[in-house]
Amino acid sequence: MIHYRTESEIELLRESALLVGKTLGEVGKHIRPGVRTIELDRIAEEFIRDNGAVPVFKGYEGFPGSLCISVNEQVVHGIPGDYELREGDVVSIDCGTLLNGYVGDSAYTFTVGEVSEEVRLLLERTKESLYKGIEQAVAGNRVGDIGHAVQSFVEQYGYGVVRELVGHGVGRKMHEDPQVPNYGNKGSGVRLSEGMVLAIEPMITLGKKDIVMERDGWTITTKDRKPAAHFEHDVVVRQGRAEILSSFEWAEESEINK
Ligand code: MG
Numbered sequence: 001m002i003h004y005r006t007e008s009e010i011e012l013l014r015e016s017a018l019l020v021g022k023t024l025g026e027v028g029k030h031i032r033p034g035v036r037t038i039e040l041d042r043i044a045e046e047f048i049r050d051n052g053a054v055p056v057f058k059g060y061e062g063f064p065g066s067l068c069i070s071v072n073e074q075v076v077h078g079i080p081g082d083y084e085l086r087e088g089d090v091v092s093i094d095c096g097t098l099l100n101g102y103v104g105d106s107a108y109t110f111t112v113g114e115v116s117e118e119v120r121l122l123l124e125r126t127k128e129s130l131y132k133g134i135e136q137a138v139a140g141n142r143v144g145d146i147g148h149a150v151q152s153f154v155e156q157y158g159y160g161v162v163r164e165l166v167g168h169g170v171g172r173k174m175h176e177d178p179q180v181p182n183y184g185n186k187g188s189g190v191r192l193s194e195g196m197v198l199a200i201e202p203m204i205t206l207g208k209k210d211i212v213m214e215r216d217g218w219t220i221t222t223k224d225r226k227p228a229a230h231f232e233h234d235v236v237v238r239q240g241r242a243e244i245l246s247s248f249e250w251a252e253e254s255e256i257n258k
């Protein structure tokens with residue numbers, strides 16, 4: 001069932017999404033060689049709770065962390081743990097909050113120190129593909145227009161688009177209808193209408209698009225062990241132009257200030 005949110009609900013979704021954005025910034029400040037991913041998780045959980053919200057990933061189908069932290073060839077759903085970040089790593093931080101009954105869900109891929117040029121470009125282009133997708137999230141278009149925009153943008157560089165994991169509606173629950181694939185055909189799929197709120201989240205690989213699940217039952221890794229990138233925004237479908245509820249402002253600031 002697809003929900004169409006009122007303006008007052010959208011304001012609550014915005015507050016939750018902005019808290020996620022601020023949390024990504026807090027985490028970003030602490031990303032450096034030698035930090036353990038579990039430490040980043042603790043920083044996020046404390047910040048979220050101090051702001052009157054709940055980390056929505058924690059306990060979700062048994063997930064142990066407040067963040068999904070996915071390093072290098074890990075695409076998404078990495079479990080925070082004892083791994084120490086190293087110079088040259090890329091690390092996707094996916095965060096979700098429940099604030100006043102509404103979910104925010106946003107992800108940003110950070111770099112640890114200097115990364116290779118090909119990896120830097122993968123991140124830059126994955127982020128750009130997210131905005132290409134968002135441009136299509138306007139009333140009257142279809143879900144396939146979003147996926148087509150993401151896919152056609154990244155495939156020109158030879159990157160892979162993960163098929164098994166997709167974006168989604170977001171509202172009172174983290175995963176609502178419709179599904180929002182990062183691939184597809186123009187003019188196909190569910191019609192987009194004003195007030196739909198979507199989490200759009202390209203998961204893009206430097207090599208082939210194939211993934212495997214690790215033995216921990218959560219972590220999704222590229223089959224060829226090449227790096228992946230992941231960026232996610234929460235977006236309201238509007239007439240003419242989509243409205244982004246989440247923000248990378250704080251995450252980007254944390255990177256510039258290093
Ligand atoms: Mg997410």
Ligand code: MG
Binds near residue numbers: 105168199201232
């Ligand atoms: Mg999501």
